[in-house]
Amino acid sequence: MNIIESTRMAVKTLTANKLRSTLTMLGIIIGNASVITMVGVGQGAQRYASQQFESLGPNVLFIIPGSEETRDRTFQVPRTLTLQDAEAISSQVATVSAVAPQLQTQQPLSFRNRQSNSLVMGTTPDFLSVRDFGVDRGRFFTETDVQRNTQVVVLGSDVARKFFDDTDPVGQQLRIKNISFQVIGVLESKGAFLGNNQDDAVYIPITTMSNRITGNTSPYGTEVTFISVNARDEASVSAAEFQLRNLLRLRHKVVNEDDFTVRTQKDALEIVGNVTGALTLMLAAIAAISLFVGGIGIMNIMLVSVRERTQEIGLRKAIGASQQDILVQFIIEAIILSALGGVLGTAIGAGGVMIVGAATPLKAGISTPAILLAVGVSGGIGLFFGVFPARQAAKLDPIVALRSA
Amino acid sequence: MQPVIRLEDICKIYGMGDTEVRALSDVNLVVNTGEYCAIMGPSGSGKSTAMNVIGCLDRPTSGRYYLDGIDVAGLSDDELAHVRNRKLGFVFQQFHLLPQLSALENVMLPMVYAGVSSAERRERAAEALTRVGLANRLNNRPNQLSGGQQQRVAIARAIVNRPVMLLADEPTGALDSQTTQEVLNIFSELNASGITVVMVTHEPEVARQTHRIVWFRDGMVQHDNMRPADLAQMTLTV
Known part of the structure; x- marks a missing residue:
């Protein structure tokens, strides 16, 4: 039996049991919808935060007191930056406007x-x-x-x-x-x-x-508290950073570790990107758990379905279905359920993303990779969780299967 | 002419050692093409086990089984599935039609596994259903058909792949006496057209309409070729 026949048969079986098919898909639908929404919202947050920093302009540099290390270690940052530092930068660093x-x-x-x-x-x-x-x-x-x-x-x-x-x-x-x-x-x-x-x-x-x-x-x-600096133009940002860093080192008589930190817009964007990227990842991970649970739901229902359709399997084997025929039929049923659930979940997730985008300043977007990933993963989940029940079905002894009440 | 069934010293043993059960011991049986044959015997006599072996659903523990000239005793599960598909047609007591499929689709099913093209499947299935008198019920689901009609769909499904033999396991067990006769008439007609029919039954009235009765007892063939007329005496002794 070829794949087209198997698919046609699977569709027939699934449509004959609409309620059960729908309930089985529900787990995958919810899983997918949450993955799409969560990733969308996460990326929206990322974009929002990035835009905030981009709105500062590409020429901005910030000087904040304390080194990276001391800022990590203590709440009370050293009061090393002074008004005189700012005046010195203004008068001595040529690349600063x-x-x-x-x-x-x-x-x-x-x-x-x-x-x-x-x-x-x-x-x-x-x-x-x-x-x-x-x-x-x-x-x-x-x-x-x-x-x-x-x-x-x-x-x-x-x-x-x-x-x-x-x-x-x-x-x-x-x-x-x-x-x-x-x-x-x-x-x-x-x-x-x-x-x-x-x-x-x-x-x-x-x-x-x-x-x-x-x-x-x-x-x-x-x-x-801090000093905001505007470089003359975008090309001179790194020159300005270098120069004002040296100036401050001289002024503060720094020997080892800097007692101040210089951040450019690029640095800030990077930090924001890291933080919101981690946030997105966390949201996606949480959503992925529900996708996994949905897959287990599919396996559950498929196992029940194999039990229930023992006679059908016995009959199919009696009239000439090979083990592979039965295996493929059940796996295709599982894949159809999960892939269809994936598509529906994606549509709902996209709706959720649009609602979030409309209701909050987060520019939540529907990302194509997220959609492809979610649908692909849910199809894969169907395959993964469908194999075990399908093997159970394929290995049934036709005599026992036909006799079962 | 080659016999359809030739069983040579077939043994089927379940369990091991002390719990060993000999369901079939040294069964020899030949059924020729065109025969209409009933397998009978008291329960536990081994007739069902014999039917499973004949139907290639089960493998004998020892012995040789030639089905249409092919030694099938040593084939794998999938090879047996292929043999069942090409050489045998099954009719069961419980019909075993798939409820989600129409009569036509149920009959098409064996051809799906045989790799017959979609158009030809449809044509041959309709032909088979016409042959069992259900030309006007092609698109009905099993639950829209009576018991007798369902069994006729099952018979159509059994003959559609042009098997060498029709195997019926208590085909009238779930039917009333009138539909029993309708179904038996179909078997007779099919046999008259040249199809070999082997059925297991415990109903003497059913067996009486066949041409030969094989009587099983204690896992052995007690009578190889009883005439239906001798049946009354046999059932009395049981």
Whole structure:
């Protein structure tokens, strides 16, 4: 008997038992749907995170205090980066176009009877160009403001709305940690960055920040949380990295291990890729378990089916079916069940991916390799879990099989 | 002319040592082409075992079995399956039709395993069903047919591959007396057209319509060629 005949026979048998066939497929359908959805969501998260970093621009470098190793070991990172480092980079590294040191903490804000905790960010005027922020109303603070420690503040759009509703906040006095600041501008809405709402923040000159708010100065000078740097262009990113690394080594008198870390956009993308890649893998692994369970379900039903159809098998053997004929017939039934379940599951999974894509910022996508893999794997599962019951069927003694009630 | 069945010193022994059971001991039997023959005997006499050996469903422990001139005693399972497919047609007490297939498809089944082309299968199956009087029931499922009709479908399935012999195991055991007669008439007609028919039965009325009765007892052939007329006396002694 050839494959076409076997397939036709298998289809006939499966359609004669629609309910059982459907229930058997259910495990594979669910398994496949979850693989497709999970991988889709995982890759969506990956893409989302990547886009966030790409939105920074390809020229951005970050300098953060502490070496890779110390950041791994301790929570309290050393306060080795200073405002003076940032100034040195700005004035001495030729491949750098803008430098924005940033010093940030959560602080209580208040205006009249309204209070709220928000992120307070001390920085320099370069911040606007480095991070590509725009001013919606009023102005950003200037180099003069930084030099003079002026108590001026620029509001993120959410903070402006929270404290001043629809009225113009420019000229009002906002209290940060009970110190009065004059509002001089409001930034354009920028949205979230990696889940942090950048609009729920206020921006003040970094000198005012360290002198009046944090009071933190490290033994090396005015401490900063990190420094954002813009290279002149994309080609000079690695040159800039090399130069500012050497500069900081000299300034910090580094002998062995660097006490700071430089990350480029590429590094950041790589890290994000690793993390979300692991996440995707984990989701896929969980989903794969349900696919495996679905395969065991197929084996279960096939074993029951062999038991139930003993007489049919006996008859087929009596009229001339070889062991291989019976084996092939049952394996094909298992493969059809699992492959069809795979296709249906993939369709449902694709639907799930679209729903996730529509309902969340995750740009969940249906990936062709995931589909091919899921359908291929489920077909393989059918083969794998179908062989054992099929062998049981093929080895039945026709006399015993025909006699069974 | 070559006999269809030639059994030479066939023994079938189940179990080993103390639990050994001799189901058949030194059975010799010849059935020629065109015979219509019933195998009878009390239960435990070995007639079912003999039927299994004749039907190539079971292998004898020792002895030689020539089916249509071929020594089949030493063949493998798959070779036996091939022999059953090409040389034998089976009719069972319980019909054994596949419920998910129509009458036509059930009859086509042996030809599927014989590798006959789809068009020819259809044609020959319809022909066989016409021969057993079911030309108007080709597309009915077994559960839409009466017991007698189902058994006739089974007979059509048995003859469709043009076997050298029809083997029937209690073919009327599940039928009432009227449909029993219908089925026996078909056997008679098929035999008249030249097909060798061997059936196992325990019903004297059925056996009486055959031409020869082989009587088994204690695993041996007690009477090789009883005339149906002698049957009344035989059944009394059982």
